[in-house]
Amino acid sequence: MTKEARREQLLETALAIVREQGPDALTLGYLAERAGVSKPITYEHFETRSGLLVALYRQIDEQQVRALQESLAVKGRALDEVARVIARAYMTCHSNWGPEGHAIAGALMGDAQMGAVQRDLLDNCVGIFADALAPFSKLARKALRQRCVGIVGAAEALSLDMTRGRMPQAAAIENLAALLVSGIDPI
Template structure:
């Protein structure tokens, strides 16, 4: 009585985009744990479960993998910030929602935040430029918000205010690392207490300076 041997089961190939996301997620963790210089492509490949040549096929170099991590984080941060602000009912609500989105992102993406905040170790690499591009993205978003919702018509003043907000929030995020009990909601209110007062006064001045429009009789 003969038996037919079963063909070996082939492992289902993971779609390229999904595999790339997996590699980036693991790389973020390794970079955060070891630091960029000490992190090795061997360890990243082993954790992902792929060969090192495959890792190089996707990203070409360790720096290329780091750039991919930063770019993905930047895109994710932009998405959550824009979605939060889009649902706002007022300028103050928009600022509060935007700030909270940032602090929630930092809390939920610790590995990505670690890459961004340790930029001094990356000076001289393309990653430093990518980190600055992330900062510039947030500055542009806030500057546009000030123009659209607060009514700031002076682009230089709006840009200066946005730079101030971004810098302040970065320092608050670092401070939050030392205070695990401070939730995104709490630190958002701290930031609003300090930032919104000046912005609200500026909005009031702008409204006061606008000429009154009388309805024709």
């Protein structure tokens, strides 16, 4: 198995552990046991438990970013359509991952490495939102980015309620779309 294929297998196994038993059960030793490899192999790929959790979190984010970018590739849409596209892609990704994405992020709270990763991923998401919404907003670029920081925070809260079963996906999409439209001071 190639190194890349092994890493993918380890991440899939790690996600299965988180889904079945929660993030507290995920250790490099247990991952090695479940994946049928030696402990040094898991350490070679991730170094630490935090490194493994960060890799899982990055994988979730990469899929979310890909879905957002693919959804936004169609040009010539009105603001309402763009807001719905963003909201649908965002919530669909979180729905597909279920509560595991939030559980992984929660398991890394207070970890310095994770704090830096979360800031980078947040900045990327904010940038995607701001780029997509800029043609529809009266706000200066800096002000729009600041608004998008708040909107992304609201999107996270909505997705958390959705993945916990407190809100249907359709309602999460509608609420996020409404926040996107009203929150950017539309033209």
